[in-house]
Amino acid sequence: MLYAYLSGRHPRLPEEELKALIEAGGSTYRALLRLDQLAVFDSDVDKAVAAIHRAAFVKEVGTVLAFGSSDELPELVTKALELRGYRTYRLELTAIKVPPCCDLKGLIAKVPRSVASPSLSSANVVRTFVSEGAAIVGEPLAYSDMGDVKTRSPPVKPFWRSGELDVRLSRAMVNLSRPLEGGTFLDPFCGTGTLAVEAWLAWGGKVICMDLDKAMVHGSALNVRHVGAEALINRSNAAFMPLRDESVDSIATDPPYGRSTKLAGDSYSSLIELFLKESKRVLRSGGYAVYAGPTELRPYKYAVEQEFKVVSVLDQFVHSGLVRQIVVAKKPQ
Known part of the structure; x- marks a missing residue:
């Protein structure tokens, strides 16, 4: 015990x-x-x-x-x-x-x-x-041994944006995706690269970091090099991932939403639907996808629609204008 x-x-x-x-x-x-x-x-x-x-x-x-x-x-x-x-x-x-x-x-x-x-x-x-x-x-x-969290956090790291996930929550989301040691981890909305960095530090293996925004692709590369991590970083659309079927072991990501984005409810819905459809294709059978969104938009329902098994739904207060929902979903065997 x-x-x-x-x-x-x-x-x-x-x-x-x-x-x-x-x-x-x-x-x-x-x-x-x-x-x-x-x-x-x-x-x-x-x-x-x-x-x-x-x-x-x-x-x-x-x-x-x-x-x-x-x-x-x-x-x-x-x-x-x-x-x-x-x-x-x-x-x-x-x-x-x-x-x-x-x-x-x-x-x-x-x-x-x-x-x-x-x-x-x-x-x-x-x-x-x-x-x-x-x-x-x-x-x-x-x-637990998270190492030097301060070095990987704003304002010490070279590239960051207000509203990004902090290091500890990023590490937790990576862990919730149940990576395989030495396996392939994917963040298709990479942003400043925090989840990619934490995945590499905790689990090693192959880390893929994608974003459609050129500035984020450049900035995440700076942050990965800053801590001596390794990741494959490229500009790609999460709705059309340049990856083979079932080539990824785990996914954890923080899609754009909240005050810092211009996405309305319908835009978020379309984005998550396309992301999960592609995730289901590239994720191995039995693999996990972890993602976040505004609780009011019920992010978990999109995983259900794509026939993922919802393992857990975690609501987290961020500020008066946002309660974040973290969804842990498993692709059926």
């Missing part, structure tokens, strides 16, 4: 990303318990650990050693230490959106020294979480 410590940025997206990463690694995700910013689940341990360094909104994964009420936390820590047989330990306490049930020193004082001795230099880290009145005690196994 494993735990995941999740970002609080979105109520559902972090766990959906966790599930996608584990499935992309060839394992299954079985949810056992959901708490605020915590998920308890079953999966292949090695594959879960191997996948988590790619995550944007999953901070940490570890083994659950004990679980119960927050009132039982000293007893739960003692039980975990006895289970592991540690002689020394370093305790870390995280209280999520609630006042701490007790301070760290007070908690350590309630754990019998006859069981184990606390030490700041101990390599035996014991993680304790309190959320929604429950407590989880665990042993951390792996952490």
Whole structure:
């Protein structure tokens, strides 16, 4: 049994990303318990650990050693230490959106020294979480590693535009598309190239970056070179992709919409219909396409019309004039 410590940025997206990463690694995700910013689940341990360094909104994964009420936390820590047989330990306490049930020193004082001795230099880290009145005690196994996000973000990167997806959301959307390690990833509305960069950094392989706007093609090339990534960048129409049938393993993209574009509802509808029709052609059987759009236009319905299976729909508040909907769709086998 494993735990995941999740970002609080979105109520559902972090766990959906966790599930996608584990499935992309060839394992299954079985949810056992959901708490605020915590998920308890079953999966292949090695594959879960191997996948988590790619995550944007999953901070940490570890083994659950004990679980119960927050009132039982000293007893739960003692039980975990006895289970592991540690002689020394370093305790870390995280209280999520609630006042701490007790301070760290007070908690350590309630754990019998006859069981184990606390030490700041101990390599035996014991993680304790309190959320929604429950407590989880665990042993951390792996952490997310996004690298230098600042270097890949405005205004440090050489080319950017207001309203573009930030680095973490871009990485999460890439992960939701369940890429194959060393496979072929496509962003047909590449814009400033953020999704392409994150796909290459996290998964390697062949990255294809398309856009109809000459300025975006040039700018995305600057951003790809800026971080030493590699991508095939070209000026192409997402409605007529110069790609062979079933030549792409995964797709993640952010089509134009919102205040910064001139698209009306009908224009967005036509654009997404053509994009999804082409995506269905170039995407491998069982592959995933992830895309976004204004919630009011119900972007998910276009995937249904093209006979994709809608795996998840995630609404995200952007500003008073836009709520973004992220759609995760799977091409039938």
